[in-house]
Amino acid sequence: MSHTLHRRLAATATAVALGATALTACGSSGGDDQADSGPVSLTYWAWAPGMDKVADLWNKKNPDIKVTVKKQAAGDDLVAKIITASKAHQAPDLVQAEYQALPTLVSNDALADISREIGDTEKEFAPGVWQQTTLGTDAVYAVPQDSGPMMFYYREDLFKQYGLSAPTTWDDFAKTARALKKKAPDKALTTFSSNDSGLFAGLAQQAGAQWWTVDGDKWKVGIDDPATRKVADFWGGLVKEGAVDNQPMYTPAWNKALNTGKQIAWVSAVWAPGTLTTAAPETKGKWAMAPLPQWTKGDNATGSWGGSTTAVTTDSRHKAAAAKFATWLNTDPQALAALVKESGIYPAATAAQTSGALAEAPDFFANQPDFYMRAAAIAKTTAPASWGPNVNVAYTAFKDKFAHAAKTRSGFGAALTAMRDATVADLKKQGFEVAP
């Protein structure tokens, strides 16, 4: 249901759009703020659990700027909802938005440029993270909140039992998958899932892919670039020969496979412990985390999967106050400690990644006490990401095309081309110029 709903929403929201504008031409100056004197009331659409409690901390200290959190459901549907509200000039002051949604929101003129309001916040974040909130311009459209550096998770006990070791390169990874199939044909190292596009995007990002870049005033779509093709062919090959499974993630069957040790590894991100806690409760303390395998031995890069920002909308009548809150929320040590505790996020601010709030490993990974120390080191190696104004279209195309290719185990080459074509066609339909 949510699939059709999403499509309907996306299609209607696009139809409602008053006309797409080129990236460089958008964003509002935000100069028409009402004077922020006297008590100001801000609304904030967010999905992170416990965000209202974090906002309460702020409200206690800042009686002049009252922030009310209105909890929403995360995902592409929320992006459509924000755009629709923005068209009607009814958007809230602040929104939580994933990194890859920012260009879509900006090209619909939903987000305000807050570069003047936030001062030197930039130094608190890794450049690869910050660059995603500027979209390569002088403007700043959001303050990073959490990030999802990708890692390799594996069942330490079962790896030992089958005489395997954590792979350091993708070549090793393929060999490990084949070795496991030989020793235990009913098990699989992991699965290639086509139901979460973020995973594939992160893997491509690690390989150096740049899916959307600006070339003059045209968009250049690199979904079919050599780096992405390398990733697609690698996984397509593994699926084709049956070395890894082809079933989607986050299903009851997948939970069971992890819980019973039918799948013994997972390429995931820093938030995996939380997912594993509910998906595979009986495997507590049996997992270990390692850096993502590399394409070239000795390299040190990872992608990111998930993560979000706090953005101020063009509809906000108190942009300065909203930007002040967004900065506090994502850089103040007390706020970040509360976010870690209440919302379970992995903060994007570099100082917080090694702070006291993250001193202890997640309960599920108590066997790896230096979990967050290693995570912080891995987070520093995040490759830059580049998003465009129709990530949702590319993601939907990925789910459709790769699901079919994975099911029939027929290689991913054609699916990747189809995904690129769908993305380019949609950009053109929206009125963007696309470089060949």
Add this chain to the structure above:
Amino acid sequence: MSTLLKAAPAPGTTPGTSQGPPGPRRTALLPTAALLLGALYCLLPVAWVLVASTKSGTELFSTFTFLPGTGFADNLADLGAYRDGIYWRWMANSALYAGLGALLSTIVSALSGYALALYRFRGREAVFNVILAGVLMPPVILAIPQYLLMAKAGMTDSYLSVLLPLILSPYGVYLGRIYAGAAIPTELVEAGRVDGAGEWRIFLRIAVPMMSPGLVTIFLFQFVAIWNNFLLPFIMLGDDEKFPMTVGLFTLLSQGSNTPALYTLVITGALLAIVPLIALFLVVQRFWSLDLLSGAVKS
């Protein structure tokens, strides 16, 4: 229902004669099997929800699908405690939207259906055809235009923004006209006029009682439709204190990629959400089973 009709001998025929099926009690195997399959198809998911709601978080995906778990009381307590019991607030909101919305919609449908069926006026068929076209239009595609209209009136994110669009239901008006046309003989209305009753009095005292089984049907249809409605409140409302249950439970499912979905709470919440519907059907059933044509005039 239809098997019952089939099994009973038609009035006026003698069972056991050479014509027709030999035995009056012979069950039609194929239709019965098809209906049983259909019933299974509809009831199996409900059974799943029932069983799954008894499972604790660790049991949910690890034990056999239809093996009851041990966590029902905990799930209920967790659901009640989630964000200081906001679930009950969503439940109350749903009851308000569905109860008041269905009531208002039934009133509008009764009035307009009656008018369309019994008054002759210029453009009557045109109006009715427009409404018929409205029946074919899925309400989903109207949600965003309705949102933009509400925004113009400055009424988004309010209880009214969800209630108002639900009051006029083309399907309800359509049913209202069909029921009014079938249940109210024109002779009766004319007799009322001859006796000096005003139009309002005729409608309230004569038409409404005769239409009431149909009105109950319209009310139930609308109640269920609003209770299950997702997109309209999803678009209209930003304030989670005003969410109905459908939108509220959705926020428990999508909490972002770093937070697992609260499956046990959503399943328990979904189970509780069908309880009021079942209760409503049981209560209203007796008004409902009346024959549409049990009226005053026999033809």
